[in-house]
Amino acid sequence: xxxxxxxxxxxxxxxxxxxxxxxxxxxxxxxxxxxxxxxxxxxxxxxxxxxxxxxxxxxxxxxxxxxxxxxxxxxxxxxxxxxxxxxxxxxxxxxxxxxxxxxxxxxxxxxxxxxxxxxxxxxxxxxxxxxxxxxxxxxxxxxxxxxxxxxxxxxxxxxxxxxxxxxxxxxxxxxxxxxxxxxxxxxxxxxxxxxxxxxxxxxxxxxxxxxxxxxxxxxxxxxxxxxxxxxxxxxxxxxxxxxxxxxxxxxxxxxxxxxxxxxxxxxxxxxxxxxxxxxxxxxxxxxxxxxxxxxxxxxxxxxxxxxxxxxxxxxxxxxxxxxxxxxxxxxxxxxxxxxxxxxxxxxxxxxxxxx
Amino acid sequence: xxxxxxxxxxxxxxxxxxxxxxxxxxxxxxxxxxxxxxxxxxxxxxxxxxxxxxxxxxxxxxxxxxxxxxxxxxxxxxxxxxxxxxxxxxxxxxxxxxxxxxxxxxxxxxxxxxxxxxxxxxxxxxxxxxxxxxxxxxxxxxxxxxxxxxxxxxxxxxxxxxxxxxxxxxxxxxxxxxxxxxxxxxxxxxxxxxxxxxxxxxxxxxxxxxxxxxxxxxxxxxxxxxxxxxxxxxxxxxxxxxxxxxxxxxxxxxxxxxxxxxxxxxxxxxxxxxxxxxxxxxxxxxxxxxxxxxxxxx
Numbered sequence: 001x002x003x004x005x006x007x008x009x010x011x012x013x014x015x016x017x018x019x020x021x022x023x024x025x026x027x028x029x030x031x032x033x034x035x036x037x038x039x040x041x042x043x044x045x046x047x048x049x050x051x052x053x054x055x056x057x058x059x060x061x062x063x064x065x066x067x068x069x070x071x072x073x074x075x076x077x078x079x080x081x082x083x084x085x086x087x088x089x090x091x092x093x094x095x096x097x098x099x100x101x102x103x104x105x106x107x108x109x110x111x112x113x114x115x116x117x118x119x120x121x122x123x124x125x126x127x128x129x130x131x132x133x134x135x136x137x138x139x140x141x142x143x144x145x146x147x148x149x150x151x152x153x154x155x156x157x158x159x160x161x162x163x164x165x166x167x168x169x170x171x172x173x174x175x176x177x178x179x180x181x182x183x184x185x186x187x188x189x190x191x192x193x194x195x196x197x198x199x200x201x202x203x204x205x206x207x208x209x210x211x212x213x214x215x216x217x218x219x220x221x222x223x224x225x226x227x228x229x230x231x232x233x234x235x236x237x238x239x240x241x242x243x244x245x246x247x248x249x250x251x252x253x254x255x256x257x258x259x260x261x262x263x264x265x266x267x268x269x270x271x272x273x274x275x276x277x278x279x280x281x282x283x284x285x286x287x288x289x290x291x292x293x294x295x296x297x298x299x300x301x302x303x304x305x306x307x308x309x310x311x312x313x314x315x316x317x318x319x320x321x322x323x324x325x326x327x328x329x330x331x332x333x334x335x336x337x338x339x340x341x342x343x344x345x346x347x348x349x350x351x352x353x354x355x
Numbered sequence: 356x357x358x359x360x361x362x363x364x365x366x367x368x369x370x371x372x373x374x375x376x377x378x379x380x381x382x383x384x385x386x387x388x389x390x391x392x393x394x395x396x397x398x399x400x401x402x403x404x405x406x407x408x409x410x411x412x413x414x415x416x417x418x419x420x421x422x423x424x425x426x427x428x429x430x431x432x433x434x435x436x437x438x439x440x441x442x443x444x445x446x447x448x449x450x451x452x453x454x455x456x457x458x459x460x461x462x463x464x465x466x467x468x469x470x471x472x473x474x475x476x477x478x479x480x481x482x483x484x485x486x487x488x489x490x491x492x493x494x495x496x497x498x499x500x501x502x503x504x505x506x507x508x509x510x511x512x513x514x515x516x517x518x519x520x521x522x523x524x525x526x527x528x529x530x531x532x533x534x535x536x537x538x539x540x541x542x543x544x545x546x547x548x549x550x551x552x553x554x555x556x557x558x559x560x561x562x563x564x565x566x567x568x569x570x571x572x573x574x575x576x577x578x579x580x581x582x583x584x585x586x587x588x589x590x591x592x593x594x595x596x597x598x599x600x601x602x603x604x605x606x607x608x609x610x611x612x613x614x615x616x617x618x619x620x621x622x623x624x625x626x627x628x629x630x631x632x633x634x635x636x637x638x639x640x641x642x643x644x645x646x647x648x649x650x651x652x653x
Contacts, residue, residue: 004473004476005473005474008470008473008474012459012462012466012470015462016459016461016462019461019462020461198457198459198460199453199455199457200457200458200459202423202453202455202457203451203453203457203471203514204474205422205423206421206422206423206446206449206451207446207471207474207475208443208446208447208474208475208476209474210443
């Protein structure tokens with residue numbers, strides 16, 4: 001493969017995409033969406049929570065919870081009863097506050113506070129509850145947490161680790177995927193399809209450029225734009241990243257996969273109308289695994305496991321939480337294998353058209 | 356006149372006489388034979404034309420010869436390179452001007468040529484030279500969207516010249532252009548031929564083939580029905596006649612193929628009735644219609 005030829009393609013397409021207002025809009029839209037979500041996303045104060053509390057000592061913590069207008073507090077008779085009450089009342093979380101909680105904190109001790117999280121509730125509510133517990137009530141002391149937190153997941157259905165993420169960490173995979181899905185699964189196929197529509201592909205095929213070099217050039221363009229805009233998102237949200245090398249590696253794998261899907265679409269479709277017709281559906285399917293779970297029917301939940309971006313999102317969540325485990329690497333292998341298949345399919349589709 | 360330039364075309368074979376050699380070439384699309392068992396050669400330095408109506412197989416033939424389309428059967432060698440097996444060695448040796456104006460519209464002429472130069476590994480200093488050759492140097496930085504059809508066609512030719520090809524394929528180079536622009540393109544083609552470049556062109560304009568081509572092949576329904584110089588085709592297949600205008604205004608056509616034509620002419624000459632006398636040769640189109648039963652414009 002001639003790097004001069006590949007870079008010639010990439011340079012031409014990178015500049016040409018900017019001059020195409022439609023493509024420019026497609027590239028910038030996810031960035032605007034990300035900014036808009038940051039502005040419009042309802043703060044913790046706008047959500048209503050039901051929380052179960054066992055508080056034999058009448059702590060200040062429980063009083064402050066009851067005083068919050070969006071908080072409905074249900075009292076549990078015992079620490080053990082908090083989990084049962086969670087399920088019965090469909091509360092998002094619960095606290096088992098020790099009897100001498102206030103006194104121990106005042107004495108400079110670290111009492112154990114057991115925090116229950118109901119995994120059957122909406123993921124965003126769970127994440128916001130965690131954030132609320134950590135940020136508003138226990139991080140006021142800057143040097144150390146005044147109490148020792150023990151997190152207990154109730155109704156946990158997922159085996160293995162499920163990273164504990166805050167709201168923004170829950171949304172970041174969706175925003176990142178949206179960013180490079182637009183570049184990879186919309187811009188890249190449009191670049192390829194336009195070559196067919198304008199018959200410039202005929203010129204390319206009579207030039208010394210091989211089909212592989214044409215594909216590589218288009219892929220490089222999609223990767224370049226995806227890296228640029230993903231980089232912007234990461235820079236804005238740098239505090240959310242737990243493990244940088246794993247996060248960057250995962251994002252790179254995700255970008256290459258989505259670009260490969262875009263190449264396949266570009267090889268398959270003949271004109272921009274076909275791309276525009278199908279791109280929305282493809283984007284939705286790719287993005288679906290990244291939506292914070294709204295508790296879909298079991299069949300749909302299982303169907304998501306067949307979408308390669310499901311594994312990308314799972315890997316990214318683990319990376320954001322700072323977790324490197326066999327499960328993480330397993331997810332990346334699935335994404336890599338899917339990428340190889342998508343590239344092979346794109347090459348096959350283009351060669352078939354040529355013949 | 357035949358051209359027998361023994362050029363080193365720098366192709367796959369060190370020294371070749373024929374720039375293009377085609378033997379039994381065919382292409383089938385879904386059981387329809389678009390090109391049916393054609394065979395011909397093109398000598399180095401020649402302007403060779405494929406003349407035929409729309410759908411005759413001209414473009415399909417060019418696409419096979421330039422490596423864009425795989426033949427169903429048969430063989431072809433261009434600049435000594437097999438069009439299938441030696442594709443990567445073939446491409447730097449040929450330039451192709453498609454029937455479609457396949458330029459990048461949002462880029463300028465210069466940007467289009469820079470991109471092409473990078474693909475071919477051509478010296479970018481050739482760009483100004485090529486633009487000047489086609490008369491577009493002063494519009495080099497204009498976007499293609501601002502170009503007329505004639506300018507686009509000239510730019511396509513400039514793009515095909517960047518890497519100094521030995522053979523240029525022109526597919527309907529003056530299609531859709533006004534007569535003046537068409538004339539300019541034809542002059543350009545003649546200049547390229549004088550530089551020693553072999554030209555293979557397809558057209559359905561009879562005058563163009565007659566004016567430009569050293570030899571012409573008539574193609575109809577995928578088959579070559581005739582191949583010779585335009586003059587030989589007209590002489591061999593056209594009807595020779597004399598157009599006579601008499602003093603009283605009457606016009607007569609005397610076919611020289613008639614046995615008594617000599618006697619008729621002698622009578623008219625001796626009678627002093629002749630005002631004007633002209634020879635009337637068959638046109639290529641008439642020869643084409645006679646041989647194929649179809650008009651070129653169909």
